[in-house]
Amino acid sequence: MPKEGSNPARMAGIRSVSRIFFWRYGFLLVGLGQFDAVVGDLAGNAARMRKTYEVALDSDADIVVFPELAVCGYPPEDLLHKGNFTQDNRLTVEKLAADCPEKTLIVGFAESYRGRTYNSAAVLEGGRISKVYRKNLLPNYGVFDERRYFAPGSEPVLVEVKGMRIALTICFDIWDTEWLGAFLKDAGEIGMILNISASPFYVGKIAKREEIIGRAARRLNCVVGYCNLVGGQDELVFDGRSMFADSSGRIVVKARAFDEDLLVADVAAGAGGRVRVRPVQPAAEQPADSLDEIYRALVLGTRDYARKNGFGRVLLGLSGGIDSSVTAAIAAAALGAENVVGVTMPSRFNSMETVGDSERLAKNLGVEFHTIPIEPMLKSFDRALSAVAGWDSGGIAYENLQARIRGCILMSLSNQSGALVLTTGNKSETAVGYSTLYGDTAGGFAVIKDVPKTVVYELAEYINRISGRAVIPPAVISRPPSAELRPGQKDSDSLPDYDLLDRILRGYVEEDSSADALIESGLPKDVVQRVIGMVDRNEYKRRLCPPGIKITPKAFGKDRRLPITNRYDGGSDTA
């Protein structure tokens, strides 16, 4: 067993390597150091890598691998246009090399070379940069804009460690197996491909990654060591789960999900030209299912957004509804209940039941709780607005006003206390604009913005299950959803059933299906057309919502870039 006293792994919060394992094998020990890089924090990221390196040294790893653009974080976006940025990247890598001379390191960084900028992997050996691999395939779709910044590399780069020849690749390079085979055709015998990645999470992505990594291993008949980033960065969460595939394409071992880790494995050539992988650590626990994945992504995304932006505390409105209840539970898990403040802001339209449920939820979670009735403000606005002809105290403007008063209260408390306001809108209502701009959308971070309403319900059940008790009161889950902005209001007055709505939205938003394709698939024509119209009309509102965590294949935000001014009706067939 490792010496626990001065164990650098333990100090760094990284899993240590049991010497029992690698004493038995120990041909080539490869460490994949997935860590939570902070965008722009070059010195801090280097310090994090040095810490992992110490653990790796203690584990006798021969080569230590860090993720894509580990030095500057991913994605650095237009920081790449700043005068000193690539120069600072290089200085940081050179210093890291000097600090870590004993082993071979692979480190992602943003590189200026002969007047162009590259997404590069530096090979650090003997205290200096010995080689640089430059990413060839630059993704420029979905959330990716790499051709805005980078020129493509063109040459393979191989490193030899303990007699094993290792080819370097960066993220998307490995997703096109045929291209990769052609690219490495003349590279000679390769024992392992290392891939450094910054692959953002969405539900189900891990299966795709495993498939392409296995396919590349089989195609090149070698081990693939895949080192992914971990952590939240604005809209994106990187889920880690670095892994090794052996030359048969089998995924042999995976690192932790949604957490830092150093995954060490023993790689060696076996019989018949095979290359095998042997884990030298106990297996890291993996998410049980997709709900577990989503929950962990939301917790990490919220924690990192707050932490990396200097917020210790968060603040949110608690309505006694499902969205704010789930958001509050995630916030408490992310930051500790003591750092969450819930505020209920009832009007005369809020029932005793929902107000009571918001308080019960706060008590169950153990978060600070305040009640600020909004009637006095509502009355004073109503009186003032009556001065303008046409003001209607029973109309939609009056409903929205209530949400805006609540937004004012939360933002005021945020300004006063320095806490970050979390908004509580889900993907379904964000899609159709069932929200008040500058009202319930007012805040700094939108935790469940990419979570469809039907999944919000599943998350509530999941949270109660893992808590071992009804943290979220059962009535919150069973009560028909309502914005409570007028007497007896129900979501179902304005929206189709959430089951149906979410099916239409999945097709239209996430899969870019046209109205006629959705109708042909059996969805009701009138509802499809109504929903699509709402989605299209509300692009302006979504633009003005805070960022939130991407958990689906296509989130609102930089994943889906539609013009606000847009008269396209989705296709000639339905015109």
Place this chain on the structure above:
Amino acid sequence: MPKEGSNPARMAGIRSVSRIFFWRYGFLLVGLGQFDAVVGDLAGNAARMRKTYEVALDSDADIVVFPELAVCGYPPEDLLHKGNFTQDNRLTVEKLAADCPEKTLIVGFAESYRGRTYNSAAVLEGGRISKVYRKNLLPNYGVFDERRYFAPGSEPVLVEVKGMRIALTICFDIWDTEWLGAFLKDAGEIGMILNISASPFYVGKIAKREEIIGRAARRLNCVVGYCNLVGGQDELVFDGRSMFADSSGRIVVKARAFDEDLLVADVAAGAGGRVRVRPVQPAAEQPADSLDEIYRALVLGTRDYARKNGFGRVLLGLSGGIDSSVTAAIAAAALGAENVVGVTMPSRFNSMETVGDSERLAKNLGVEFHTIPIEPMLKSFDRALSAVAGWDSGGIAYENLQARIRGCILMSLSNQSGALVLTTGNKSETAVGYSTLYGDTAGGFAVIKDVPKTVVYELAEYINRISGRAVIPPAVISRPPSAELRPGQKDSDSLPDYDLLDRILRGYVEEDSSADALIESGLPKDVVQRVIGMVDRNEYKRRLCPPGIKITPKAFGKDRRLPITNRYDGGSDTA
């Protein structure tokens, strides 16, 4: 003279061609039809082109040219990912060809071809698509994301009309003269290059365009006919000013600025291998100077955002300050004074003078005006918020609250009346975050978001000059700027002098200069560092501001994409 009775030009609001001119020459008459395309409005854009085509027919033009992506508008963004979009583009082009069989047309459209998407120019001849040119150079910087959508073409396409061989190019293709020379090297003798563009406006861009168009004409020894888009699209304004250069590189004639037009010229081979251009219309008026350019861009951008999104009326807060006064004047010019509503919302911190000036301005402009004092709401919020420990009625949260109450009032009136709320923040305060999120930033469109404060003052003087009277009261221009959120407050309490601030911002934001470069250029170190810190910290706030009109080389928005979560301090030298 043209027959005025049934003149299609007059009906369409397009300049007609004087027959006196082209009867005298008339070798090859080329018409550049710059029109205001609406993104996604395929049928509407085709109708606009047919209207221009009728004018061109009446003018005996031999070839009629429309801008880049004229069929779908520019930029269509992720509409290009929608199932039917490129198919609908093709159907629209085919129908347009059938409707306009008499002449040769060049029409930009989004094309699907063998499984890839192209930014293409269709040649319409004899009622059908005879050829397609596919854009080669795809810009992927600044506001452009063309590699997200398009594959590059590879082949030159030439059209022959009345014996003249014409090469087609699309926008960026012509900006790299060396590349263009090589691309057309084997194309044989070329009399004219047609370039269809969607080139967004910023101050000074016209000079760059003229330079590259002249250079291409000289390099290829031919005429260049350049047809640019016109109109506002979200953040962008296209300024038209289509033009012809002769083979000596001289810009012979330009179309209208910021307005639709059909520019017709007579192109013919001259002596010594030269190709000459003769205008056949009186010269179109051009902007007098850069202030005139900015003013027209803001008016067109505001008019088109409102009109294309279905808003007949706009609403804004009038504080008696310079920003809201200039914004109101632009709104009145864009939509007519009768469609502008100004609201002054004084608290006890607003002086009699500013309240009076807001009313004077409204009267001078002739816009509807309301006064809604905010004290009652301020009192009721203050009382309610006092329930939470730590609330401070003299602090920054209390200042922001005033701005948020005003935001609530404007958004409520907007919901009630259907008018669009214009925000009034300038680029200087947007840059440093001198604004209240969800307060004065609450609205739908931010007219002067990209106008530095120093230029706002110049615009105010300009507006009074072109109005021939002090529409904006002189005191509004001469009074030291203040947010009036606490007694005696001045902008200069929190910010450096606007002259200095704008110089720092121009360097840091528009030119990506580092702090040390700015300091070396002679700007004061402490101010530079403080301003840069403010700019970096307020990225989150800018993300949540409405879109506004780009008038500088680099605007906030899709022009400048910085991470919110970002610890980069701008370079090691100033760390």
